[in-house]
Amino acid sequence: MTTITQSTLSTGTEVVIEANPGVESVAAVWLVPAGVAHDPEDRFGLSALWAELLLRGTKNLDSRAQADAFDRLGTSRSVRVSSRFLTLGTTTLGTKLSDSLPLLVDMVRVPNFDDASIDPSRGLCLQAIEALKDDPGERAALGVRARHLAPPFNRSTLGTTDGLNALTPADIRDCWPRMAVPTGSIIALAGHVDPRAVVEQLEALLSDWTGTHPEPVPSAEPPRSYAHEVDDSNQVQIVLMHDAPPESSEKTMLERLAVSVLSGGMSSRLFTEVREKRALCYSVHAGYATDRDFGLVAASVGTQPERAQESLDVLVAEMQRLSTPEGRVTPEEFSRAVVGMKASLIFSGESTGARASALATDMFRLARPRSLEEIAAEVDAITLDQLNAYLATRSLGRVTIQTVGPEPLNPPI
Amino acid sequence: MTTITQSTLSTGTEVVIEANPGVESVAAVWLVPAGVAHDPEDRFGLSALWAELLLRGTKNLDSRAQADAFDRLGTSRSVRVSSRFLTLGTTTLGTKLSDSLPLLVDMVRVPNFDDASIDPSRGLCLQAIEALKDDPGERAALGVRARHLAPPFNRSTLGTTDGLNALTPADIRDCWPRMAVPTGSIIALAGHVDPRAVVEQLEALLSDWTGTHPEPVPSAEPPRSYAHEVDDSNQVQIVLMHDAPPESSEKTMLERLAVSVLSGGMSSRLFTEVREKRALCYSVHAGYATDRDFGLVAASVGTQPERAQESLDVLVAEMQRLSTPEGRVTPEEFSRAVVGMKASLIFSGESTGARASALATDMFRLARPRSLEEIAAEVDAITLDQLNAYLATRSLGRVTIQTVGPEPLNPPI
Structure with missing residues (x-):
């Protein structure tokens, strides 16, 4: 205990x-x-x-x-x-x-x-x-x-x-x-x-340690949109980033479940649609990272030049589809996402390093530490209807796409 | 328990x-x-x-x-x-x-x-x-x-x-x-x-699973020695490999301690001599891997072209120095290596994945599983004199060196 x-x-x-x-x-x-x-x-x-x-x-x-x-x-x-x-x-x-x-x-x-x-x-x-x-x-x-x-x-x-x-x-x-x-x-x-x-x-x-300094504050508006870096290699790297709730938001756990449906396991949508059905890439992953004041989702694909455009198209389509009526999260997907997140929580409880990191970031982002039981209860409190209602109103907003490879792609968004 | x-x-x-x-x-x-x-x-x-x-x-x-x-x-x-x-x-x-x-x-x-x-x-x-x-x-x-x-x-x-x-x-x-x-x-x-x-x-x-097939057996004599692959990048990769005891050998734990002195922590010889004193590289590491029938030590350095030759020279010199009178393991080094190995054992006991892997490989390499306590006792049974006596008779044998980078190097061994 x-x-x-x-x-x-x-x-x-x-x-x-x-x-x-x-x-x-x-x-x-x-x-x-x-x-x-x-x-x-x-x-x-x-x-x-x-x-x-x-x-x-x-x-x-x-x-x-x-x-x-x-x-x-x-x-x-x-x-x-x-x-x-x-x-x-x-x-x-x-x-x-x-x-x-x-x-x-x-x-x-x-x-x-x-x-x-x-x-x-x-x-x-x-x-x-x-x-x-x-x-x-x-x-x-x-x-x-x-x-x-x-x-x-x-x-x-x-x-x-x-x-x-x-x-x-x-x-x-x-x-x-x-x-x-x-x-x-x-x-x-x-x-x-x-x-x-x-x-x-x-x-x-x-005891004799003193001092304070101001926190960094965001300055200029970021440019976002699409950019390509020419790289004469045999790979194309694609990364897409969009805004997401900060850790303190009441929507954070909803977003976390959504990203888990997208990329949480081998049955997840990105793995199935991009990697397994189409063999478009050797790696595909989406992750959700939060700060106290902002959050972001980064989705990345590593692929070859001849598969790059289709990989990007399918990636964006899957991310957008989450918020459409046809793309609603199913009860099975929801259940798998919840089970997967709770299993990961328990596994993290068996790593002192993971727990120390989580406690420290909780202190910064939420100003209080959470036990694993508290986080599990947050997951359990969410219903499928809440998740789909959240997704129906969610928009990717102004996204940023970066590609690195021989040729630029056509960003579909 | x-x-x-x-x-x-x-x-x-x-x-x-x-x-x-x-x-x-x-x-x-x-x-x-x-x-x-x-x-x-x-x-x-x-x-x-x-x-x-x-x-x-x-x-x-x-x-x-x-x-x-x-x-x-x-x-x-x-x-x-x-x-x-x-x-x-x-x-x-x-x-x-x-x-x-x-x-x-x-x-x-x-x-x-x-x-x-x-x-x-x-x-x-x-x-x-x-x-x-x-x-x-x-x-x-x-x-x-x-x-x-x-x-x-x-x-x-x-x-x-x-x-x-x-x-x-x-x-x-x-x-x-x-x-x-x-x-x-x-x-x-x-x-x-x-x-x-x-x-x-x-x-x-x-219960209804049947079948058996022969194990692979080593065939031709390997060429070893030095080889270089030309690669037009900004890095040079260096890997040196030499033979070491198989897991079943009574010398295995001695070799493990020797490699720990060489590369077991920030006070280890390679980290100190190659990376810290000379800033020759951004990464340096030596590891000891065992099979049931053979063992090997692989030491690798990632560096830049202008530092590559010196990196290789220092790497080889440190590996050879272990077996010289001047390079004898000191009591302090020995103590740190023992403490580090035993701490790693305890940490591995807190990871079910690490334990399952260790038990499976023990079964193959030794035909029996070892508890963490048994392995710790093996470490404790070794004295500094035994380690230095082992190193005095140890030779790197016919080594293999591979470099990948703009220019070949001069192998010092």
């Missing part, structure tokens, strides 16, 4: 903990409000460079000693850049958590950012951008995002070559304490953990 | 089950001795095509009805090709297992292989081969395997374009019952499961 506790440290950081005595591992996720949307206008890539540098030592332990210290505990760690946040993650045994937390806190509070580490880290960031040239699928995903969302939420988490090259050691060191602040930071833990002991330890480790 | 039971069905199939009352999910893995090593000489790709077709209906349920039936239970399924086996996998809730097993058994026993499914499936298999043109990393991995291992273990699991195009409906249908046989089949389950009920159900479902 799991129990969730939520507290706010005296410094303003939210801490949410799901204790699960049935497991030995514990996962920690720390959202630091220093994602790419916060990068200075002429320095895109600062957050990507921080993500490398945070793994390379603190004022207390140089890069090598830090790696040794984590590995000595059997604690794995990661840093990931997203739009709003730098997300630090660790996984360890419950018995090693109290030794791991000070190391994690030092990564955020006293990173080293020493001269010797900066250029190698910058080099790796530049290589990651360079590697995009050989990854048309990722370029399509970045392209659709760049034109669908308003700045600064449309930025690539990799940064830009110019931005990375422009960054000085002073930028890197001076901006960090302004961005890595307690207000807006969220720490979530799940697994074998004593909530009270962890909160006390974090309170002690973070 | 988990308990492992092992039984042999009357038809000869091995069944191994780890019951874990602490979880709700159950994963099933079925190794069918029909991997690419069994493909007819002029029909490489038969197993890849089967893997597609097994997901497209049985004599009892057509493709769509089969997908509906699995999704109705919330059961996800997969089919994967490896050298020796086609591996079918399902994940579901323990409460849905008894309804899922007949569907899984039908996939193996009475697949449909109907004409209407064959060409679309063949098309997807051909597309997967075509997509290799845009995936230099995968081409390097296939290239090193093709030259390091003896036929038929050196084959690509994708098959070949010629082989796939040569396959007739009769090949596809007639070969399956000869290959999908109970002798050599292994079924493993882990999670929320009643072992006795499952064995009874499988016994009933499989």
Whole structure:
């Protein structure tokens, strides 16, 4: 039996903990409000460079000693850049958590950012951008995002070559304490953990942490519509993006069920119509992602040039058909979507990493954590009639389509 | 507390089950001795095509009805090709297992292989081969395997374009019952499961299953050595492969610890020397894979042309240094490797999918399943002196190196 506790440290950081005595591992996720949307206008890539540098030592332990210290505990760690946040993650045994937390806190509070580490880290960031040239699928995903969302939420988490090259050691060191602040930071833990002991330890480790900074706000209107990037390869990558409810909306679970009907399993419409009936592609998928303030559905197809136009046509037709009388969700589809979503919830409950991530994002998007039981109840509360009524009024709105391949396609929408 | 039971069905199939009352999910893995090593000489790709077709209906349920039936239970399924086996996998809730097993058994026993499914499936298999043109990393991995291992273990699991195009409906249908046989089949389950009920159900479902066929045997001596594939991209992919103990060897755990020192975490030698100190690459990794009869270590680097030669030189130097007096594993490295391996074992115990896979491969490679506690005890039994004594006598032997990139490199070995 799991129990969730939520507290706010005296410094303003939210801490949410799901204790699960049935497991030995514990996962920690720390959202630091220093994602790419916060990068200075002429320095895109600062957050990507921080993500490398945070793994390379603190004022207390140089890069090598830090790696040794984590590995000595059997604690794995990661840093990931997203739009709003730098997300630090660790996984360890419950018995090693109290030794791991000070190391994690030092990564955020006293990173080293020493001269010797900066250029190698910058080099790796530049290589990651360079590697995009050989990854048309990722370029399509970045392209659709760049034109669908308003700045600064449309930025690539990799940064830009110019931005990375422009960054000085002073930028890197001076901006960090302004961005890595307690207000807006969220720490979530799940697994074998004593909530009270962890909160006390974090309170002690973070008591002198101060600072706040404004959230990013959407600026210009995004262009959206269709764009093609010529790529002389044997594949065509297609991505379509449309708006969807933010997490806080009462329509979120309806949208989630709709996307599950579209792409939730091998009996889903996209898999059946695009991949299986027509063998148009080797991959097809639609996913629904939410922010606190907005949401989006991204549908992608990887295919070959001679199948690309039909793939796009069928993809769009299936997405539109959901909202037509002929395309109403059937009782069987509805039942499968509900069963699939509830099974996925239960499976996620068996992964401490998945639970810690879900709790942290719940805290940001909803300002409160949800138990798996609560989410399952939200799914159960929805009826087929509600879903079809929602879909009947739903429109894809101003969509964005990005293709990467030898020839442009004719967007049917 | 988990308990492992092992039984042999009357038809000869091995069944191994780890019951874990602490979880709700159950994963099933079925190794069918029909991997690419069994493909007819002029029909490489038969197993890849089967893997597609097994997901497209049985004599009892057509493709769509089969997908509906699995999704109705919330059961996800997969089919994967490896050298020796086609591996079918399902994940579901323990409460849905008894309804899922007949569907899984039908996939193996009475697949449909109907004409209407064959060409679309063949098309997807051909597309997967075509997509290799845009995936230099995968081409390097296939290239090193093709030259390091003896036929038929050196084959690509994708098959070949010629082989796939040569396959007739009769090949596809007639070969399956000869290959999908109970002798050599292994079924493993882990999670929320009643072992006795499952064995009874499988016994009933499989009682009339018969057949056996010979195992593949290594034929010609592999060429190994260095090869380069010219690829006009911005990356260089480097893979080095050397022999290592098979799973049954008493040296296996020693090799596993050695590879962990080399590549087991951020404090590992390859990560430190290649990636962090020199920023030579964006990815570097070494992994140890075992078969019942052989083992291999594959080390790979993804880098840019101007860093490629130094990357390869440092990679080889670090791999050789492990066996020199100066390169002896230190007590700190040893301790970190042991802690890391034991933590990974515990984490794997929290994934029913990982446990089912491990039990199935144990049954094939060792002819018995091991509990996590037994494996942890094997790790604990090893001393630093034993590890260094092993490494002092270990040689990389005849290695294989494959590079893919603009220019060939000078292999230092």
